[in-house]
Amino acid sequence: MQALDILVTNARVIDGTGKDAFMGAVGIKGDKIAFVARGAAGIAEAKTVIDAGGKVVCPGFVDPHAHLELLILHQPRTEAYVAQGITTAVNGNCGHSVTPYGTDRVLEYQYRNGLITQRFRETPTPFRWNSFSEYIAGLAAAGGTAINHGFLLGHGTLRWAVMGGAINRPPNEDERKELKRLVREGLEQGALGMSTGLAYIPSKYADTDEIVELAEVLAEYDATYASHIRYQLGIEAATAEAIEIGRRSGARVQVSHLHMGAPGAYRLIADAVAEGQDVAADTIPRSTGHLVRGDRLVQFIMTMSPEYFDVGVDGVLDAMRTPEGRRLFVHQEPFFTHDPAEVYIVNTGDASLEGRTVADVASARSVSPPDLIFDLLLEKGREVTFWFGKDRQDAAPDFPPDEVIRYPWLSPGTDILMVEDWDPQGWYELMRPGCNVTFMRQARRAGVRLEEVIRRMTSFPAKQFRIRDRGVLEEGKAADVIVFDPDAFAYPAADEIDYSNPYTRATGMDYVIVNGTIVMAEGRQLDALPGRPVTR
Ligand SMILES: [Zn+2]
Ligand SMILES: [Zn+2]
Structure with missing residues (x-):
C-alpha cells in the first residue's frame, strides 16, 4: 500500500450520511480520502499521523449561506469560517453576486447595497473579470483561499445590470431574454444556482412570474434556487411564494436564513416536502443583533x-x-x-x-x-x-422551538457579511461567527443525534447545491476533513457577547483539512490556502 499523506487514527468516525458513529481511522492521500476504516487501521505509513484521542472526525462543514465573494479577493483566510470547521461556503446569496459583466459594475452594485465600504470599492482587486468563468479562473490563479467556495448568481445583480436600479416594472421582452441568457451563461460556467433578495432593491420589483421564468432555467440545469424571501408579505406568505416558485418551475428551493421563531413558515415547507417537493432551509441559529x-x-x-x-x-x-x-x-x-x-x-x-x-x-x-x-x-x-436589537426573542434560552430545529432539511448558514479586516466593526453580526456551535448545541438539546446534526451540516447542504465530491467521508471524495470534540466546540452565549471584540472566534476545532492540506492544526490556523472554487 502506498504511504498516506495524513492518517487520522483513534477517532470517532461520523461520515456525514447520518449513519451511526464508529471508532476508526481516515486515510488521506493527496487531495482525496484514501480510505475510511473501522477499528485500528494498522497503517503507520503516513507522513502525518493525527491521533484524534477519541474525538470526532467528520467531513468539513458546508455553509449554504455566505457572502464572501468579494472579501476573499483581499482576505482569503476567512478565519471565522475555519474556526467553525467550515471547509466549503456557498456565496452569492440574497441576490448579490460577482456577475454579470465586469469588476467595476459589480463593485458599484455591492457598494450601493451596503455590502462593501467605499474604501473596499476603491482598493484594486488582485485580478479583474468580465464573466463568471473569468472570476473563477482569477480566483484560482490569485493564490488560493483557505476553504473552498461555490457561488450563486444573484438576481439583484443581474436585474440591476440589465434594467438599472429602482425599476418598478416587469422586464420587457429584450430584458427577459437577456436575464435568461445571463442565468444560462452563468450556470454553463459553473454557478451553483441563483439567489434572490426579494426584500431588496432591485430584486423586490420582480413579480413571482419573473422569478419562475428564471427558475425554469435553473431546473433545466438541476441548479438551486435560493431565496431571501419577500418579507414585506409576512414570513409565511413569503415562504409560500418561494415554495410556489419551486413548484411552478421545477427548481429545487433553498429558503435562506429562515427565522426559527416562525414555526408556521416551517410547517409550510414540511407540507411541501411531504408532497415530494425538493425544498430545504438554512437558518442563523441565534442573534443578538x-x-x-x-x-x-x-x-x-x-x-x-x-x-x-x-x-x-x-x-x-x-x-x-x-x-x-x-x-x-x-x-x-x-x-x-x-x-x-x-x-x-x-x-x-x-x-x-x-x-x-x-x-x-x-x-x-x-x-x-x-x-x-x-x-x-x-x-x-x-x-x-x-x-x-440586543434583546431579541431569539436570544432567549429556550429558543428555538424543538419542533423547528428537528426538521431534517434545516441547516445552519452563517450569513456573515461585510467584515473587512480594516473595518471590523462596520458590520459585526454578533452571534454569526459562532453559528455552527450554536446550531449544534441547540439541535442536540432538542434531542437530535450528533450524527444527524453533522449530516445537516455536511452531506445535506452539499446535496442541495449539488456539490458532488464533498460532504461525506468516503474513499475517493475530496479530503475535506475536520477533527474536534463536539462538547468542547464553543462560542460565547448570547448574553456573554462582547460587542467591542469583533474578532471573537469559535474555539474547540482541532484540525481542519481542506483538499488534503492541513489549514488548522491543534486549534491554530496555518498559512495554507488550499481551497478551490467549487463549480457545477
Ligand atoms: Zn438575506
Ligand atoms: Zn445573506
Whole structure:
C-alpha cells in the first residue's frame, strides 16, 4: 500500500450520511480520502499521523449561506469560517453576486447595497473579470483561499445590470431574454444556482412570474434556487411564494436564513416536502443583533429607498437634513422598526452617550428616536455605531422551538457579511461567527443525534447545491476533513457577547483539512490556502 499523506487514527468516525458513529481511522492521500476504516487501521505509513484521542472526525462543514465573494479577493483566510470547521461556503446569496459583466459594475452594485465600504470599492482587486468563468479562473490563479467556495448568481445583480436600479416594472421582452441568457451563461460556467433578495432593491420589483421564468432555467440545469424571501408579505406568505416558485418551475428551493421563531413558515415547507417537493432551509441559529456603523447605516438607508438607491451617500445625507427625507427613510428602512430601548449607541467618542440606548438619549433630548439616529449620523459622522436589537426573542434560552430545529432539511448558514479586516466593526453580526456551535448545541438539546446534526451540516447542504465530491467521508471524495470534540466546540452565549471584540472566534476545532492540506492544526490556523472554487 502506498504511504498516506495524513492518517487520522483513534477517532470517532461520523461520515456525514447520518449513519451511526464508529471508532476508526481516515486515510488521506493527496487531495482525496484514501480510505475510511473501522477499528485500528494498522497503517503507520503516513507522513502525518493525527491521533484524534477519541474525538470526532467528520467531513468539513458546508455553509449554504455566505457572502464572501468579494472579501476573499483581499482576505482569503476567512478565519471565522475555519474556526467553525467550515471547509466549503456557498456565496452569492440574497441576490448579490460577482456577475454579470465586469469588476467595476459589480463593485458599484455591492457598494450601493451596503455590502462593501467605499474604501473596499476603491482598493484594486488582485485580478479583474468580465464573466463568471473569468472570476473563477482569477480566483484560482490569485493564490488560493483557505476553504473552498461555490457561488450563486444573484438576481439583484443581474436585474440591476440589465434594467438599472429602482425599476418598478416587469422586464420587457429584450430584458427577459437577456436575464435568461445571463442565468444560462452563468450556470454553463459553473454557478451553483441563483439567489434572490426579494426584500431588496432591485430584486423586490420582480413579480413571482419573473422569478419562475428564471427558475425554469435553473431546473433545466438541476441548479438551486435560493431565496431571501419577500418579507414585506409576512414570513409565511413569503415562504409560500418561494415554495410556489419551486413548484411552478421545477427548481429545487433553498429558503435562506429562515427565522426559527416562525414555526408556521416551517410547517409550510414540511407540507411541501411531504408532497415530494425538493425544498430545504438554512437558518442563523441565534442573534443578538447587528452592530452597524454610521456609514454602513447610510448605505442601508440608500438600499431600501427607491428615491435614493441611485443618488449615492451624499444624496441620502442631504435628505436626512429635511423632515420629508427623514419621514421617507423611517417609512422604508426596517432598522427604524426596532424597539429604541434595544438600540445601543457605541463608538461615539463621547462618554456621555456611550452604551446608552436610543430611547434613553432621545427622551433626554426631547426628540423622537429616529430623529436622534439621524442627528447622531449628521453630528458624529461615520464613526457612530448602533447595536440593533440586543434583546431579541431569539436570544432567549429556550429558543428555538424543538419542533423547528428537528426538521431534517434545516441547516445552519452563517450569513456573515461585510467584515473587512480594516473595518471590523462596520458590520459585526454578533452571534454569526459562532453559528455552527450554536446550531449544534441547540439541535442536540432538542434531542437530535450528533450524527444527524453533522449530516445537516455536511452531506445535506452539499446535496442541495449539488456539490458532488464533498460532504461525506468516503474513499475517493475530496479530503475535506475536520477533527474536534463536539462538547468542547464553543462560542460565547448570547448574553456573554462582547460587542467591542469583533474578532471573537469559535474555539474547540482541532484540525481542519481542506483538499488534503492541513489549514488548522491543534486549534491554530496555518498559512495554507488550499481551497478551490467549487463549480457545477
Ligand atoms: Zn438575506
Ligand atoms: Zn445573506
